[in-house]
Amino acid sequence: MSGLFTAAFLRRIGWDVDVYERSPVELVGRGAGITTHPELIEALEASGAGTRDLGIKVERRITIDRQGRIIGERRLPQILTSWDRLQRLLRATVDPAHYHLGHTFTRVEQDGGEVRVTFAEGAVERADLLVGGDGIRSSVRQQVEPTAQPLYAGYYIWRGAPNEADLKPETLAHIFDCFTFFLPERQQVIGYPISGFDNDLRPGRRRYNFIWYRVGDAQKLKELLVDDHGRQHDFSVPPPLTRRDLVARMRAEAEALMPECLLDCLRNIAQPFITPIYDFTAKRIVHGRVALVGDAASTSRPHMGFGVSKAGGDAQALAAALRDYDDIDTALACYNAVRQPIGERIMMHGRKLGTHLGVDLKTEEDRRMWKLLQSHEAMMDWIAVPNFLAQDARA
Numbered sequence: 001m002s003g004l005f006t007a008a009f010l011r012r013i014g015w016d017v018d019v020y021e022r023s024p025v026e027l028v029g030r031g032a033g034i035t036t037h038p039e040l041i042e043a044l045e046a047s048g049a050g051t052r053d054l055g056i057k058v059e060r061r062i063t064i065d066r067q068g069r070i071i072g073e074r075r076l077p078q079i080l081t082s083w084d085r086l087q088r089l090l091r092a093t094v095d096p097a098h099y100h101l102g103h104t105f106t107r108v109e110q111d112g113g114e115v116r117v118t119f120a121e122g123a124v125e126r127a128d129l130l131v132g133g134d135g136i137r138s139s140v141r142q143q144v145e146p147t148a149q150p151l152y153a154g155y156y157i158w159r160g161a162p163n164e165a166d167l168k169p170e171t172l173a174h175i176f177d178c179f180t181f182f183l184p185e186r187q188q189v190i191g192y193p194i195s196g197f198d199n200d201l202r203p204g205r206r207r208y209n210f211i212w213y214r215v216g217d218a219q220k221l222k223e224l225l226v227d228d229h230g231r232q233h234d235f236s237v238p239p240p241l242t243r244r245d246l247v248a249r250m251r252a253e254a255e256a257l258m259p260e261c262l263l264d265c266l267r268n269i270a271q272p273f274i275t276p277i278y279d280f281t282a283k284r285i286v287h288g289r290v291a292l293v294g295d296a297a298s299t300s301r302p303h304m305g306f307g308v309s310k311a312g313g314d315a316q317a318l319a320a321a322l323r324d325y326d327d328i329d330t331a332l333a334c335y336n337a338v339r340q341p342i343g344e345r346i347m348m349h350g351r352k353l354g355t356h357l358g359v360d361l362k363t364e365e366d367r368r369m370w371k372l373l374q375s376h377e378a379m380m381d382w383i384a385v386p387n388f389l390a391q392d393a394r395a
């Protein structure tokens, strides 16, 4: 997403840009839901990607209890989209001749005003600038800023997106149109509607994004990272390899905990999978003629639903700096000065919201925030809301 945003914004100011993607085939998401924010809408419009058929407008938030009764409600209109839709809109901004699948970055060498980039498949490219938009485990960052490493937050999520058509009429009537919270102690279940296969927005064809946050220490994480073939992974297990015994145990635990409408969602997720939660921030996001954007530059916990918005904002700021300064190095210094602190603030805000789960509450401020978020009213006011950075001031 950050790579495509960067390409779109730089082309608009007259740069020649090529995008190199590791995957040998076009990327498709697994129905991952994405909360939108005003910054994302603005970046999509300004990049030329646009916002056509962006997603589903939800009007309200609800919190439900163990019996499924609504115990809190808020009006908060918000558009919920999906990874696939955003990827499709952004991908269309890049000329196919300049989008190169099957190119795995391995090394960059810098020589004054030039970068020389080597790919595992054999290609070598020269350019004025390398932008690393290669995600949380960025190989570009690994080379230029190796001390910046993602930290496990002490919790993980089970996720999936059941088809609307498979859900019971009662579930549809009760929660499908809402951004829904269910908040047992030290856990969160969050759900909202997203488009169906091939961005189908028609009623009956949509899906419900389902996320269940659970606490698990480093030892538990290690156990979760063993796949169905018994292989240990370092950071995450590819979804199709999620261990069946873990899925069975998770389903049994859910049956004892959740209201019927959420169980209906979970039972209709054929292949639930686990995402461990990590965050980090890099001290510098520019190293000579290498700039980092999106999750490669900093990654926050997903409580704000702001990762793609930040990716768009990074790309936009990079292009604005390169437009405003004739000298590339001065422009890059400006980009670093503007966006590195923003990435850090967003990450810190994510940690603040993560205190809800009661993990590793170190400071007085952590405990104060944890206490505030024990109220479901506060959760509805703080999780994935627009203009969240202004909340820091009033907390």
Ligand SMILES: Cc1cc2nc3c(=O)[nH]c(=O)nc-3n(C[C@H](O)[C@H](O)[C@H](O)COP(=O)(O)OP(=O)(O)OC[C@H]3O[C@@H](n4cnc5c(N)ncnc54)[C@H](O)[C@@H]3O)c2cc1C
Pocket (backbone or CB within 6 Å): 001, 002, 003, 020, 021, 022, 023, 027, 033, 034, 035, 036, 103, 104, 105, 106, 133, 134, 135, 136, 138, 139, 140, 157, 275, 293, 294, 295, 296, 302, 304, 305, 306, 307, 308, 309, 310, 311
């Ligand atoms: C559970 C969860 C929920 C989230 N919810 C939201 C939400 O509601 N709203 C929101 O805005 N964000 C959300 N996010 C965050 C969002 O998904 C990320 O911030 C966003 O995808 C970052 O985009 P990116 O382009 O920087 O990185 P990525 O999406 O990780 O893309 C990196 C790309 O680089 C490629 N790549 C990697 N290594 C190489 C290499 N060596 N060579 C070439 N290519 C390479 C990868 O194949 C990939 O295509 C959520 C994240 C999680 C985990």
